[in-house]
Amino acid sequence: MGYEFDWSSIPGALPYLWEGMIITLKITAVAVSVGIVWGTLLALMRMSGFKVLGWLAAGYVNLFRSIPLVMVLLWFFLIIPSVLVSLLDIPRSFDTRLVSAMVAFSLFEAAYYSEIIRAGIRSVARGQMGAANALGMSYAMAMRLVILPQAFRNMVPLLLTQGIILFQDTSLVYVSSLPDFFGVSYRVGSRDGRLVELLLFAGAVYFIISFIASQLVKHIQKRKTA
């Protein structure tokens, strides 16, 4: 192995890297929250029994699940700026990349969340819907008071795991050169000619965060089954 490591460019770059991490976390947080809410609505639409709503939701989910995330991001970086400019009359110089990324990840993740949530609701609804109806509850009441609370409690580990995957996937905003944690790492690396060190460093940071988070999820899961 002929390579000589030189980690000296990392300490000085830490403030930039931290700013990048903030962007990464912002996108993750927005996409998880919006994704779960929108995903729940999609799941309810699909199970509502209204054919048109069901088809729309199914079409949405299948569309997003059959396209690569990279393509989804490219689409949104293409569309969102012109939509924003024409709708809100904002100046062309406004940086729309962060908003575009948040919208893209939210809409994309909603498709995946809705499948998790649908399965969760179905597993609870099988027996409980009948029981709730027998007590005189309406469909909406049963959903809200009986089924959704149980379903979400069961789904917490899966939703969190999907969140960890999302956290890793946000690195793909690289295609829009948005300075997220990965983007900053790459830029510092190529600026200083230390790409090897910066990429390994970025990988290690993602690994540590994701690994700890996934161990926590496992812990939650164990406590639930115990």
Add this chain to the structure above:
Amino acid sequence: MNYHWNWDIFLAETPSGSTTYLGWLLSGLEVTIAVSLSAWIIALIVGLFMGVFRTVPNRWLSGIATVYVEVFRNTPLLVQLFIWYFVMPELLPVSIGNAFKSINPFLQQFIAAMLCLALFTGARVCEQVRSGINSLSVGQRYAGLALGFTLPQTYRYAILPMAIRIILPPLTSEFLNIFKNSAVASTIGLLELAAQGRQLVDYTAQAYESFIAVTVLFMAINVVVMVLMHKIEARARVPGNAGGG
């Protein structure tokens, strides 16, 4: 919006003159399929062995497999790809690293993307294989051993044939994922489908036509893979076994 649609753009000749823009997309499609399929084969082999390792009573083997899965599942695909492409050639012995850097750029990108997708997906396949094996009763293992099979024979004849049938549906979605994930390789310059789409935008500014075409082609890959896997699942079904088989 006053976007000027022009679907004939695909039939126009590219600046290099040797082909049309449609030709670009189709060659991108070829690269996407080639890199995904070759990575998938490696992923299946790696995943099968690692998945088995996770279930055998040997601390070393199961330890190696666990570390493999944790590392490859907890780092972003993009970071893994950049490490294969930019870091690996530096860290390999100088002669091998230089040999890699001296082959043509397309091959460099292809090999890096293939290895990256293969090991990334292999970690997922590994977990499927493990859960498939664990879903079988421990009695099947006993039955194999009691007949005088060695442990490898027990896996080969008794456990894996059934475990693989059980995990065919989740394997289908991993197979779909590898095609979708291959689009990430556009970031290191591999001219697969998504990259050709972007190149087309750069040259013609007909962004919508190009992206629509690329999106439709990815969806077509999805449909083909699903039909294929349904056929395989139907053929693998065991008579008398309602679920799983």
Add this chain to the structure above:
Amino acid sequence: MISIKNVSKHYGTFKVLTDCSAEVEKGEVIVICGPSGSGKSTLIKCVNGLEPFQQGEIVVNGISVGDPKTNLSKLRAHVGMVFQNFELFPHMSVIDNLCIAQIKVLGRSREEAIERGRKLLERVGLLNQAEKFPGQLSGGQQQRVAIARALAMDPICMLFDEPTSALDPEMVNEVLDVMVGLAQEGMTMMVVTHEMGFARKVANRVIFMDEGRIVEDAPKEDFFSKPRSERAQLFLSKILQH
């Protein structure tokens, strides 16, 4: 033929077997009974090394099971075992279930294996089911196939681990009939079961286990006429109430 000497086994601090000893002579049929959790299934799995044990010694046909140098696969190839849940290989037809180990372990040719397999299927009355898959058979039929699969290896002795307890009551007899036939032909058998009718008919000795210990080991006549321990008496009276 089978000699169990002072065998103890524990998972961590939990003792599964404590100081178990028993002898099985060639041609003998031994029935092992006892309440659930008494360790009888674990003991019989120790005989062919499916379960490891920490202390004591088990010798089968002159070969020590616990010795790390023993080739367990080779030993198991000649010790037949039948399981509570049949454990046929669901992805193989009945005849393939009977042939696979003959071919891969004993090295028989496919023709030889099929011939032997068909003969044994005929014996258990299932030759007409040879091409079916296990999932298409009833529980009783599956267990008879499992017995035939074990016999196809020409075993020197047979181990039965609760062979009828997963079966619907109306299917128990078709399996017991096959086992009685085997016993009458002089097969050496260790049978974990609650079927006392079977024990009365063909057993030479009955072993009663409780809490991981062998509490009684008596000739059949003695066991049924004058059980010595209170626990065995209690167990027998409970069994008879069924």
